Amino acid sequence: MRKIKGKSLMTAAEIDLVLTRMAAEIVEKLGPEEAFAVIGIRRRGVPLARRLCRRIEAAVKRPVPLGILDITLYRDDLTAIGNRPMLRETLIDFDIDNRSLVLVDDVLYTGRTIRSALDGLVDLGRPRRVQLAVLVDRGHRELPIQADYVGKTVQTEEDETVEVRLEEEDGEERVVLLGKTQPAAGTRKARGAKSPGRGGGA
Amino acid sequence: MASLSQKDLLSIEQLSVDDIGLVLDTAEALREVSARAVKKVPALRGKTVINLFFEPSTRTRSSFELAEKRLSADILNFSASSSSVTKGETLLDTARNLEAMAPDIIVIRHASAGAPHLLGTECRSSVVNAGDGMHEHPTQALLDALTVRSMKGRLEGLKLAIIGDISHSRVARSDTLLFHKMGAEVWVCGPPTLIPADFHLLGARVTGFMEEAIEGADVVMMLRLQNERQNEAFIPSTREYFNLYGLSRERMRGARKNAIVMHPGPMNRGVEIESEVADADYSVILDQVANGVATRMAVLYLLSGNSGLKPGRESR
Amino acid sequence: MDPSRKFDRVADVAIDDGRIVEIAPRIAQKGRREVDARGLAVLPGFIDMHVHLREPGREDAETIETGTAAAARGGFTAVACMPNTQPVNDSEAVTTYILKRAREVSKIAVYPIGAITRGSRGETLAEIGEMVRAGIVAISDDGHPVSDGQVMRRALEYSRLFNLPVIDHCEDEALAAGGVVHEGYWSTKLGLRGISPAAEEVQVARDAILARQTGARIHIAHLSTRKSLETVTRARREGGVNLTCEVTPHHLLLTDERVAAYDTHAKMNPPLRGRDDVDALVEGIASGAVDVIATDHAPHTLGDKMLEFDRAPFGVVGLETAVSLVCDRFVRPGVIGLGRLAELFSLNPARILNLERGTLTPGAWADITVLDLGRQTEVRAATFASRGRNTPFEGWSLCGGPAMTVVRGKVVWSA
Numbered sequence: 001m002r003k004i005k006g007k008s009l010m011t012a013a014e015i016d017l018v019l020t021r022m023a024a025e026i027v028e029k030l031g032p033e034e035a036f037a038v039i040g041i042r043r044r045g046v047p048l049a050r051r052l053c054r055r056i057e058a059a060v061k062r063p064v065p066l067g068i069l070d071i072t073l074y075r076d077d078l079t080a081i082g083n084r085p086m087l088r089e090t091l092i093d094f095d096i097d098n099r100s101l102v103l104v105d106d107v108l109y110t111g112r113t114i115r116s117a118l119d120g121l122v123d124l125g126r127p128r129r130v131q132l133a134v135l136v137d138r139g140h141r142e143l144p145i146q147a148d149y150v151g152k153t154v155q156t157e158e159d160e161t162v163e164v165r166l167e168e169e170d171g172e173e174r175v176v177l178l179g180k181t182q183p184a185a186g187t188r189k190a191r192g193a194k195s196p197g198r199g200g201g202a
Numbered sequence: 203m204a205s206l207s208q209k210d211l212l213s214i215e216q217l218s219v220d221d222i223g224l225v226l227d228t229a230e231a232l233r234e235v236s237a238r239a240v241k242k243v244p245a246l247r248g249k250t251v252i253n254l255f256f257e258p259s260t261r262t263r264s265s266f267e268l269a270e271k272r273l274s275a276d277i278l279n280f281s282a283s284s285s286s287v288t289k290g291e292t293l294l295d296t297a298r299n300l301e302a303m304a305p306d307i308i309v310i311r312h313a314s315a316g317a318p319h320l321l322g323t324e325c326r327s328s329v330v331n332a333g334d335g336m337h338e339h340p341t342q343a344l345l346d347a348l349t350v351r352s353m354k355g356r357l358e359g360l361k362l363a364i365i366g367d368i369s370h371s372r373v374a375r376s377d378t379l380l381f382h383k384m385g386a387e388v389w390v391c392g393p394p395t396l397i398p399a400d401f402h403l404l405g406a407r408v409t410g411f412m413e414e415a416i417e418g419a420d421v422v423m424m425l426r427l428q429n430e431r432q433n434e435a436f437i438p439s440t441r442e443y444f445n446l447y448g449l450s451r452e453r454m455r456g457a458r459k460n461a462i463v464m465h466p467g468p469m470n471r472g473v474e475i476e477s478e479v480a481d482a483d484y485s486v487i488l489d490q491v492a493n494g495v496a497t498r499m500a501v502l503y504l505l506s507g508n509s510g511l512k513p514g515r516e517s518r
Numbered sequence: 519m520d521p522s523r524k525f526d527r528v529a530d531v532a533i534d535d536g537r538i539v540e541i542a543p544r545i546a547q548k549g550r551r552e553v554d555a556r557g558l559a560v561l562p563g564f565i566d567m568h569v570h571l572r573e574p575g576r577e578d579a580e581t582i583e584t585g586t587a588a589a590a591r592g593g594f595t596a597v598a599c600m601p602n603t604q605p606v607n608d609s610e611a612v613t614t615y616i617l618k619r620a621r622e623v624s625k626i627a628v629y630p631i632g633a634i635t636r637g638s639r640g641e642t643l644a645e646i647g648e649m650v651r652a653g654i655v656a657i658s659d660d661g662h663p664v665s666d667g668q669v670m671r672r673a674l675e676y677s678r679l680f681n682l683p684v685i686d687h688c689e690d691e692a693l694a695a696g697g698v699v700h701e702g703y704w705s706t707k708l709g710l711r712g713i714s715p716a717a718e719e720v721q722v723a724r725d726a727i728l729a730r731q732t733g734a735r736i737h738i739a740h741l742s743t744r745k746s747l748e749t750v751t752r753a754r755r756e757g758g759v760n761l762t763c764e765v766t767p768h769h770l771l772l773t774d775e776r777v778a779a780y781d782t783h784a785k786m787n788p789p790l791r792g793r794d795d796v797d798a799l800v801e802g803i804a805s806g807a808v809d810v811i812a813t814d815h816a817p818h819t820l821g822d823k824m825l826e827f828d829r830a831p832f833g834v835v836g837l838e839t840a841v842s843l844v845c846d847r848f849v850r851p852g853v854i855g856l857g858r859l860a861e862l863f864s865l866n867p868a869r870i871l872n873l874e875r876g877t878l879t880p881g882a883w884a885d886i887t888v889l890d891l892g893r894q895t896e897v898r899a900a901t902f903a904s905r906g907r908n909t910p911f912e913g914w915s916l917c918g919g920p921a922m923t924v925v926r927g928k929v930v931w932s933a
């Protein structure tokens with residue numbers, strides 16, 4: 001596993017603490033509701049959603065459905081010429097009609113990923129309401145979207161990258177801020193223009 | 203990021219093992235779309251796909267159309283009867299006229315082998331071969347592979363027996379190339395008059411005896427026998443053909459225990475396949491149809507960023 | 519060099535009034551124009567005995583003017599043109615027309631070949647005697663075989679009256695079965711209908727038997743397989759037949775793999791064959807089993823060629839590449855010598871067509887092909903004199919080729 005340098009934003013312990021707090025907030029708001037579910041946005045939204053779900057289930061003492069949403073087909077940059085982003089399956093094996101949903105992603109940035117995710121959800125049914133939970137909100141929104149549950153808000157420059165590294169995906173656990181000269185790790189390569197899946201979360 | 207290495211999908215021959223894996227994985231992810239209440243995603247919104255069918259084909263054409271609609275593409279349909287091809291216009295004239303409509307993808311079915319190559323060389327659009335003469339039918343082979351992989355969990359090490367009129371079958375060529383590439387053991391079987399020269403060089407074992415082909419097979423794929431073959435002296439009669447090469451329950455006993463039966467359709471019940479076999483629970487013929495849509499969606503999705511790339515002329 | 523009389527040395531050639539008057543080490547100039555051919559090979563004029571000039575009828579593809587200009591550029595001093603024009607050259611009138619046009623526009627000699635049967639339909643004999651009177655040098659239904667054995671037999675019997683060679687395009691059409699490429703791995707892989715080598719071989723065998731029975735002269739056009747060549751060789755070894763054959767440069771140099779990208783510029787009939795057949799033909803030009811190299815120059819418009827492979831017409835051009843290709847691939851590497859080259863391109867075609875050519879003997883017409891074995895060229899169809907651009911050799915770099923073409927003492931082309 002390649003270690004990446006950069007300014008540390010969150011340690012493993014902090015991530016754990018923040019998720020516990022977010023789960024508590026979600027339970028407080030949605031707990032009384034009969035039917036609500038958690039949906040992780042591929043990729044790093046999925047392990048976060050899974051962890052939140054486990055904490056929520058422990059608190060409400062009943063199973064809470066967990067879904068996985070792949071937003072690739074709904075991206076607004078597909079008309080461009082070039083490589084297609086890798087497509088993965090959307091796995092939501094419950095009916096979302098009239099259910100409250102908590103969408104989970106790692107970083108909230110331009111808001112475009114969330115717009116794509118909302119489009120995707122609408123094609124799957126008519127949820128009662130959709131809320132958004134993110135581990136990091138780094139600002140620079142390009143659409144009028146904001147999160148209902150935020151792990152940590154950080155001030156960033158546009159050309160910086162926020163990297164969320166999770167045990168399940170990356171073999172390590174932390175959040176770092178990469179400057180413009182530092183290369184991002186793995187598939188989350190910052191490549192100039194902001195768009196979903198690029199530039200360290202959208 | 204994921205893409206096919208070429209601008210066009212002309213043949214299985216041009217695809218690498220990774221390319222094939224990518225198409226199958228993508229198709230698998232897309233199968234979910236067809237199970238939804240709203241069977242539509244916006245991935246090809248704003249893209250134009252032209253279906254250029256010079257040969258009648260209800261199945262392949264509706265499968266492509268459904269795939270295009272589920273991806274929200276704009277669709278234009280041309281068939282030989284409605285287009286000006288019948289009035290002496292050449293394929294290239296037609297292609298240039300269509301090109302003026304700036305399509306992103308052209309899906310072509312043509313009776314002449316190599317027609318999609320000609321189109322791909324001359325057009326900026328991505329060209330998808332939906333069957334050219336006796337050459338190839340790559341999306342059929344891909345959907346067959348998806349079907350087998352879903353049923354068997356793998357392709358490598360399986361024994362596939364393709365039985366029937368190998369000579370005139372583009373499906374036999376594409377399937378042989380694909381399954382051989384993916385590490386399966388491919389057998390083709392048919393009357394010697396219907397096995398083309400040097401077919402073994404494509405990666406298949408060749409036999410005239412059905413028992414040998416089916417022995418221990420995991421997958422038995424039956425091909426359609428055109429009635430004309432009788433008049434062209436390839437076979438004495440369809441009755442004798444069924445006796446030697448028809449798939450019966452009896453013959454299926456030679457195959458592996460949970461072997462599956464496939465057929466690219468349309469079937470000739472009683473000529474190459476017994477009705478009871480076609481409708482048996484080990485027959486996956488209807489799964490093939492369902493997988494056809496997902497596979498074609500995958501191909502269209504993966505090629506949709508490639509139009510305008512340099513035409514992928516093969517070695518010249 | 520003149521293989522017709524085993525002459526091979528450095529010498530001057532003196533020409534007066536279109537005829538050779540003297541060949542000797544040093545000849546006084548005596549008011550003649552001097553052409554310096556030092557370091558070059560001076561050979562009897564090359565004859566391409568198998569070309570399609572397309573006129574009359576398809577002047578958009580080629581004309582007698584452009585075709586013969588292409589021939590001159592390719593080092594040929596004479597061509598024999600096949601009768602499959604529109605109308606077919608099956609009558610005195612068409613023969614006369616071709617010869618008249620040739621006198622008007624051609625700088626090289628043009629020898630028409632008449633049809634064997636009316637309209638080359640293979641049914642009834644054309645008026646061969648009248649065409650002979652008008653000037654044909656052979657008969658052929660090229661483009662089609664003479665399928666009916668009885669018609670072929672009659673044609674052979676009749677041709678003896680005029681000592682006329684019968685050139686046969688050997689193809690059993692039922693066996694060829696509408697094929698478009700050689701039957702083998704590539705036809706299977708590309709899904710194109712194959713032409714079995716047997717389609718040619720069966721008819722070559724038939725012709726060998728008929729040649730023996732009738733005593734007539736048969737020349738096999740564009741022979742393309744090992745078995746065909748073996749049949750010809752065996753018949754000749756047994757003796758008592760007048761059987762000759764030609765091969766084309768493309769069958770000597772390309773295999774059926776060349777069609778891999780559905781390139782219609784590699785579609786011709788007979789089709790490009792496999793490696794073993796190509797090897798046999800190359801052995802044949804070296805050993806003498808093959809008599810002639812002829813181009814089967816078959817120009818087509820680009821529009822006609824840019825079709826689906828199975829719909830495009832058969833044929834490639836060859837006049838402007840043949841000699842260079844053979845020099846580069848066979849003469850320079852030593853597969854054949856210059857003497858053999860002159861036999862294949864000059865002496866033997868002249869002999870088969872009863873032409874008083876193919877020699878540099880004093881008194882003969884001064885038809886001369888001068889070769890430069892060091893000359894570098896690149897095949898570029900765009901620069902052809904021929905209207906046909908359908909060459910399978912585009913882009914080939916070649917060393918050696920024609921440097922000058924002399925017809926009746928006149929330099930009609932020089933590099």
Ligand SMILES: [Zn+2]
Binds near residue numbers: 660661662787
């Ligand atoms: Zn011919």
Ligand SMILES: [Zn+2]
Binds near residue numbers: 568814
């Ligand atoms: Zn010819």
